[in-house]
Amino acid sequence: MAPRKKPPTPPLSFEKPIFELEARLGELEAQPDPTPATRDAIRNIRVEITRMRREIFMGLDAAETVLVARHPDRPQVLDYIELIFDEFVELHGDRAYRDDRSIKTGFAKLGEEKILFVGQHKGRNLDERTEYNYGMAHPEGYRKALGKMEIAARYGLPIVCFIDTPGAFPGIGAEERGQAYQIALNLREMARLNTPIVVVVIGEGGSGGALGIGIGDHIAVMQFAYYSVISPEGCAGILWKHARHKDKAARALRFTSKDLLEFGVIDEVIPEPLGGAHRDHRAAATVLKGSLVAAIRELKLIPRDQLVDRRYDKFRRMGVFEKTIKEGETV
Amino acid sequence: MATAKPDLESWQESTGKAKRGVPEGLWIRCQGCRSTVYRRSVEENLFICPECDHHFIVPGQIRIQQLLDPDSFEEWFADLRPADPLGFVDKMPYAERLKAEAKRTGMSEACVAGRGYMRGRPLVFALTDSNFIMGSMGSVVGEKLTRAVEAATEKKLPLVILSGSGGGARMHEGIYSLMQMAKVSAALGRFHDAGGLYISVLTHPTMGGVAASFASLGDLTLAEPKALIGFAGPRVVQATVNEKLPPGFQTSEFLLKHGFVDRIVHRHDLRSEIARIIDYCGR
Ligand SMILES: [Zn+2]
Numbered sequence: 264m265a266p267r268k269k270p271p272t273p274p275l276s277f278e279k280p281i282f283e284l285e286a287r288l289g290e291l292e293a294q295p296d297p298t299p300a301t302r303d304a305i306r307n308i309r310v311e312i313t314r315m316r317r318e319i320f321m322g323l324d325a326a327e328t329v330l331v332a333r334h335p336d337r338p339q340v341l342d343y344i345e346l347i348f349d350e351f352v353e354l355h356g357d358r359a360y361r362d363d364r365s366i367k368t369g370f371a372k373l374g375e376e377k378i379l380f381v382g383q384h385k386g387r388n389l390d391e392r393t394e395y396n397y398g399m400a401h402p403e404g405y406r407k408a409l410g411k412m413e414i415a416a417r418y419g420l421p422i423v424c425f426i427d428t429p430g431a432f433p434g435i436g437a438e439e440r441g442q443a444y445q446i447a448l449n450l451r452e453m454a455r456l457n458t459p460i461v462v463v464v465i466g467e468g469g470s471g472g473a474l475g476i477g478i479g480d481h482i483a484v485m486q487f488a489y490y491s492v493i494s495p496e497g498c499a500g501i502l503w504k505h506a507r508h509k510d511k512a513a514r515a516l517r518f519t520s521k522d523l524l525e526f527g528v529i530d531e532v533i534p535e536p537l538g539g540a541h542r543d544h545r546a547a548a549t550v551l552k553g554s555l556v557a558a559i560r561e562l563k564l565i566p567r568d569q570l571v572d573r574r575y576d577k578f579r580r581m582g583v584f585e586k587t588i589k590e591g592e593t594v
Numbered sequence: 595m596a597t598a599k600p601d602l603e604s605w606q607e608s609t610g611k612a613k614r615g616v617p618e619g620l621w622i623r624c625q626g627c628r629s630t631v632y633r634r635s636v637e638e639n640l641f642i643c644p645e646c647d648h649h650f651i652v653p654g655q656i657r658i659q660q661l662l663d664p665d666s667f668e669e670w671f672a673d674l675r676p677a678d679p680l681g682f683v684d685k686m687p688y689a690e691r692l693k694a695e696a697k698r699t700g701m702s703e704a705c706v707a708g709r710g711y712m713r714g715r716p717l718v719f720a721l722t723d724s725n726f727i728m729g730s731m732g733s734v735v736g737e738k739l740t741r742a743v744e745a746a747t748e749k750k751l752p753l754v755i756l757s758g759s760g761g762g763a764r765m766h767e768g769i770y771s772l773m774q775m776a777k778v779s780a781a782l783g784r785f786h787d788a789g790g791l792y793i794s795v796l797t798h799p800t801m802g803g804v805a806a807s808f809a810s811l812g813d814l815t816l817a818e819p820k821a822l823i824g825f826a827g828p829r830v831v832q833a834t835v836n837e838k839l840p841p842g843f844q845t846s847e848f849l850l851k852h853g854f855v856d857r858i859v860h861r862h863d864l865r866s867e868i869a870r871i872i873d874y875c876g877r
Contacts, residue, residue: 433826433834438844439852442825443805450779451786451811470763470772471806471825478776492763492772492803497830502684502765516768517680526679528769578780579740581773582733583679 272336277319277327281538284312316538323487326510328519329495331487332466336541338548340367340382340425341391343465346548347555348372351380354411360440363404365396365432366476368411373423374556379415381408381476382425385466398467399432402445405475409449416456421559424476426464429494431472446475453478454578455571459562461555463533464488468518480565480574481558483531484520485551487539490529491518528581531558624648626820640861649818649861651758651798653699654706654723661756661865662710662719669708670745671738676703679733680768688766691727699725704759705735707742709751713869715876718746721756724799728761731804735764736774739808743781747788752876754868756795757809760822762802775807782811791875793868796823796846796855810854814871816864817846817855 274282288308291301323331331337344351344367353369355362364384371380383400386392408424415422431442453460453476460479468477468490484490495513496506503511520532533554540547565573621630626648636643640660641650652660658667682688696702704727707720720742722729731739739755746753763771785792794812798821806825817823824831824844832839842848849855859867 431825433830435831435835435837435839435843438824438826438831439848441810441852441854443823444810444854446806446825447775447779447808447810450776450807451783454776454780455783455787471775471803474772474775475806478780490769492768493765498765512684515680515682515684516765518769523769526769528773575780575784578773578776581777582737582770583677583767584733584737585675585677587673587675 272334275327275330275334277323278538281312281315281319284308284315288312313537320487320538324514325489325516325519325522326495326513328487328489329513331539331541332489334539334541335387337466338540338544339387339427339466340384341387342544343425343548343551344371344380344382346545347552348380349374355407357403357407357410359406360403363401363407364394365398365400365428366404366408368408370420371423373552373559376556376559377420378559379411379420379422380425381412381422383428383473383476385427385429396432398428399430400428400472400475401432401434401437402440402442405431405445405449408476409452412453412456412460416458419458421459421461421562422456422479423555423559424460424462424479426462426468426473426477426490427466427488428469428472429467430469431475446471449475450478454574457567457571459559459565459570460574461558461562463551463555464490465551469494478574478578480562480570480577481531482529483533483554483558484523484529485533485540485547486520486535488520489518490520490523491516624650642861647819647860649798649820651724653725654701654721657721657723657756658706658710658719660861661868662712663714666711667708667719668710669706671707671741672702674703674734674737676732676734676767678766679770680766682766682768684766691766695726699723701726703734703738704729704731705738707738709745712754712865712872715752715869715872717752717754717872718742718749719754719756722759722804724758724760727764727766729757729759729804730761730764730771731759731774731807732764732767732771733774736771736777739774739778740781743778743785743808746790746792747781747785750788750790752791752793752872753785754793754795755808755812756797757800757804758797759804759809760799760801762804762806772803775803778808779811782808786811786813791872793871795859795864795868796849797821799823801825801827813875814857815855816857816859816867817849818861818864819846819858821846823849823855 291305348371350372368381383398384395385398386395461481462479464484495509498512499508500506523529536543536546622633624643627646641652678689710719794815796817800823
């Protein structure tokens with residue numbers, strides 16, 4: 264269904280100076296017969312807006328990044344399907360319980376490439392959020408995703424997974440139907456699907472609920488997305504005993520794309536348009552598409568009998584620990 | 595990762611508190627029947643309340659003595675020590691927390707792994723101990739478990755992992771902890787492909803990222819009675835659904851009823867039950 268017309272989203276606190284300049288620019292541009300001085304002013308403001316966007320968005324801390332990652336206007340899976348793929352053939356159902364809407368699966372054409380797409384959609388308005396359960400899947404969603412991915416592996420289609428979820432749904436039915444079991448199974452099985460898998464965190468990468476469709480050969484995170492073991496609110500609630508410390512928790516968890524790349528846990532940070540993906544869906548989609556095409560092209564060069572071992576080694580290396588030195592051992 | 599704070603009556607905590615003039619440590623209060631019981635009688639009963647059958651949390655080292663043949667356990671990878679890759683600080687720096695936990699528990703991490711014998715049957719055995727930072731999984735826990743799985747694959751031995759992890763994936767190591775879930779699960783996939791037998795034993799509590807990775811991937815899954823087992827902590831679920839949780843929600847019995855556990859096994863029978871399964875499935 265088409266998203267309803269809604270009032271413009273108010274700026275995030277750190278976006279305010281940009282919005283003010285843009286309003287000023289709008290006024291000047293609306294003048295019917297601009298003087299040379301006005302034209303100069305317009306040019307200067309444009310330059311200043313670009314400079315300011317760059318400066319502000321380069322300097323976002325982890326807590327501010329979370330606000331961008333969760334921005335209500337941020338492009339989501341349904342936007343990207345529209346903007347990136349030439350065709351999308353949705354496939355429904357987990358063959359056991361129901362069709363979990365939170366995770367969308369289907370065949371898609373990415374340029375010349377036929378792929379299987381798996382993506383979490385949070386919803387862009389209240390109706391969608393209800394339908395898609397805010398992107399929080401139940402076990403049947405993870406089961407559906409795995410089932411379709413197994414089909415893709417059987418027929419040699421590369422898989423593209425888009426992650427955008429606060430987490431797997433913490434509800435009674437989810438527990439009754441084995442949320443923990445199904446996520447665990449996805450981790451084990453995705454690790455050995457013999458087809459290239461590209462994973463992109465496009466917004467929120469919320470812990471096990473993200474990882475449940477997150478095992479792959481190329482892991483990318485959008486510039487202002489985040490990927491974390493726990494939400495900042497959850498972490499604050501446990502370690503600081505109150506969710507109001509969420510900003511402190513966000514900074515402590517080191518989950519921004521820059522940190523993750525530095526840790527070597529991800530392969531790529533996909534740059535976003537100046538001022539964040541929510542300011543220009545089309546530009547965000549273009550860069551993302553380019554990155555997908557390139558990643559798949561590279562992965563297809565890897566001999567198929569090496570792909571799964573390579574993926575194993577990739578995750579096998581993750582972790583940081585020390586070793587005590589035994590007697591007689593040298594460093 | 596969602597962390598459960600069940601009434602986690604860690605042995606140290608429950609024994610540490612003196613009660614109404616009773617000498618400290620001699621008597622303990624049972625969470626099951628709320629009565630005060632003689633500590634020795636609980637310890638001699640495999641840490642089970644003689645009054646109500648409540649299964650107390652067992653410290654890892656004692657668990658090994660309970661389950662494996664005397665002196666048969668050879669610990670592996672004991673030289674691995676946690677690092678602090680994030681420089682994480684909450685109410686105290688993670689590095690200090692690690693030291694404090696090590697001092698309090700006498701353990702260097704929440705996982706012990708190695709080789710042992712159970713009624714004469716050789717196996718690779720590992721456990722997570724909820725006394726150490728809620729038994730949560732950071733890089734060392736993930737690495738020890740992965741190595742244990744790889745060793746079981748190589749040596750063609752049955753694998754038994756007993757989990758006791760209220761903390762799931764350890765927040766203090768951030769994304770590295772989340773990735774341990776992937777790492778161990780991938781290793782279990784290879785073990786599975788190689789035809790290995792993996793028996794997962796779930797004890798109180800097994801939650802979050804531990805439940806959502808190796809603990810759920812057993813060929814056979816056993817659970818001690820009335821253990822709390824689940825993905826999201828009960829408080830998180832409560833806050834999300836805003837309705838009363840059904841009685842017995844997320845207990846071993848709940849999981850059995852819904853099809854996620856093969857057998858609930860009383861601690862007295864755990865050794866013999868595991869040995870029997872190995873006789874059916876081991877090669
Ligand atoms: Zn009792």
